Amino acid sequence: MGKLEIMALLEIKNLVKNYGEVTALNxxxxxxxxxxxxxxxxxxGCGKSTLLRxxxxxxxxxxxxxxxxxxxxxxxxxxxxxxxxxxxxxxQSYELFSHMSVIDNILLGPMKVQKRxxxxxxxxxxxxxxxxxxxxxxxxxxxxxxxxxxxxxxIVRSLCMNPEIMLFDEVxxxxxxxxxxxxxxxILNLAKEGMTMLIVTHEMGFARQVADRIVFMDKxxxxxxxxxxxxFTNPKTDRAKAFLNILNYESRGTDYEQNI
Amino acid sequence: xxxxxxxxxSNFERLLGGLGVTAEIAFVSVFFACILGVLLGxxxxxxxxxxxxxxxxxxxxxxxxxxxxxxxxxxxxxxxWFNAHLDGVLVCIVVFVFWGAAEMGDLVRGALTSIEKHQVxxxxxxxxSKMQTFIYILLPQSLKRVTPGAINLFTxxxxxxxxxxxxxxxxxxxxxxxIIETSLFTDPSAALWIYGVIFVLYFVICYPLSLFSxxxxxxxxx
Numbered sequence: 001m002g003k004l005e006i007m008a009l010l011e012i013k014n015l016v017k018n019y020g021e022v023t024a025l026n027x028x029x030x031x032x033x034x035x036x037x038x039x040x041x042x043x044x045g046c047g048k049s050t051l052l053r054x055x056x057x058x059x060x061x062x063x064x065x066x067x068x069x070x071x072x073x074x075x076x077x078x079x080x081x082x083x084x085x086x087x088x089x090x091x092q093s094y095e096l097f098s099h100m101s102v103i104d105n106i107l108l109g110p111m112k113v114q115k116r117x118x119x120x121x122x123x124x125x126x127x128x129x130x131x132x133x134x135x136x137x138x139x140x141x142x143x144x145x146x147x148x149x150x151x152x153x154x155i156v157r158s159l160c161m162n163p164e165i166m167l168f169d170e171v172x173x174x175x176x177x178x179x180x181x182x183x184x185x186x187i188l189n190l191a192k193e194g195m196t197m198l199i200v201t202h203e204m205g206f207a208r209q210v211a212d213r214i215v216f217m218d219k220x221x222x223x224x225x226x227x228x229x230x231x232f233t234n235p236k237t238d239r240a241k242a243f244l245n246i247l248n249y250e251s252r253g254t255d256y257e258q259n260i
Numbered sequence: 261x262x263x264x265x266x267x268x269x270s271n272f273e274r275l276l277g278g279l280g281v282t283a284e285i286a287f288v289s290v291f292f293a294c295i296l297g298v299l300l301g302x303x304x305x306x307x308x309x310x311x312x313x314x315x316x317x318x319x320x321x322x323x324x325x326x327x328x329x330x331x332x333x334x335x336x337x338x339x340x341w342f343n344a345h346l347d348g349v350l351v352c353i354v355v356f357v358f359w360g361a362a363e364m365g366d367l368v369r370g371a372l373t374s375i376e377k378h379q380v381x382x383x384x385x386x387x388x389s390k391m392q393t394f395i396y397i398l399l400p401q402s403l404k405r406v407t408p409g410a411i412n413l414f415t416x417x418x419x420x421x422x423x424x425x426x427x428x429x430x431x432x433x434x435x436x437x438x439i440i441e442t443s444l445f446t447d448p449s450a451a452l453w454i455y456g457v458i459f460v461l462y463f464v465i466c467y468p469l470s471l472f473s474x475x476x477x478x479x480x481x482x
Binding site (some may be wrong): 036044055056058080081082084085089093095096098099108109112113114154158159161247 | 311376378379381382383384385386388389392396397400401404480
């Protein structure tokens with residue numbers, strides 16, 4: 001108290017999400033400051049993706065509160081349709097609209113939802129496309145693009161809505177290894193520019209490089225939060241240690257019997 | 261002899277007149293079946309169990325009852341129960357729309373539910389409303405998937421319109437039979453020629469539909 005704190009851009013309080021009997025998220029508290037890059041790690045099925053989907057209103061929550069600075073409680077003070085204009089999301093499987101060209105994919109949201117003028121949006125789209133190196137594919141159709149290109153377009157599509165927060169849900173998980181880099185570079189650049197982001201990923205090296213804070217989840221709960229330096233070198237909890245050890249099998253030597 | 265019978269008297273005009281009736285029944289039915297089918301298809305994707313049950317019931321009724329029975333029920337049934345005569349063409353169109361809307365609805369439902377859930381989520385994530393998502397994403401994508409089945413249904417409706425003659429509609433086959441019957445003794449091979457011509461006439465109606473379907477599919481492919 002008494003200390004001046006920067007108000008969080010996104011505040012999540014006691015978020016609970018059920019799938020029938022199964023509790024997917026069990027009381028999540030998380031606040032994200034403006035410009036912060038939060039990387040969420042954890043074993044599969046721990047609820048990382050579900051958390052992102054809840055933030056974007058794609059899943060109905062059982063209880064809890066999500067508050068966006070200047071707008072209020074999500075789904076109550078501000079409708080989900082409007083929330084999504086402020087919080088962009090990119091999916092693992094890109095999900096470009098297959099019946100539309102790249103530029104139409106990008107223009108759809110800004111023009112139909114935000115009712116902006118075509119010329120103005122297209123100018124912004126051109127700039128973004130140039131930045132991700134895909135300006136020459138502007139009129140291509142999604143099926144003519146590689147996975148990495150599709151994902152970069154999907155990011156541009158989301159960015160063109162001028163969101164305040166971006167959610168990345170395992171955006172490189174479906175990509176061939178040589179295409180992972182080009183997508184991660186785009187995200188790294190966004191981080192440098194000060195975009196607020198929540199990222200779910202399995203790329204540990206990338207997580208370490210891009211994150212301001214690592215959030216480690218297991219079984220629907222946040223187990224540990226720390227700056228990447230400490231999290232990766234000296235995790236506090238056993239579960240985080242176990243998780244990192246499974247990933248670092250190389251460092252345990254080549255005696256496989258010993259590893260079992 | 262031979263094809264000559266076609267040009268005796270007003271035979272050819274009468275055949276074309278019959279073809280006109282056939283086309284009228286088929287295309288008016290297809291038009292309304294299309295519109296109602298799309299609406300029904302949307303309704304069928306509803307999560308409401310009662311709505312789903314009645315849609316299912318309707319579809320099963322159409323599938324189980326032979327079309328001819330439906331035609332008789334409406335045409336003769338209406339006359340008997342309400343003591344009123346309905347025009348055969350009108351009865352045909354009503355029954356065909358009843359049939360076509362059900363099948364079209366099921367095709368549209370199938371296409372709509374076959375669109376990946378993630379495509380819809382991606383649209384939501386861009387801030388599109390449910391209605392906008394339907395108009396800009398679901399409808400265009402399912403249109404492409406519904407085309408082959410729909411064209412198949414339409415050509416079936418064209419061909420099945422020949423049942424109309426059984427409730428006294430003078431469509432192309434009935435006219436053909438009349439021509440054959442009048443020349444039964446003078447020209448025994450008339451049946452071959454007249455049915456041959458009718459075959460070509462049906463082909464003339466149905467083939468453009470197939471071409472149109474191919475055109476649409478290739479256009480959406482590129």
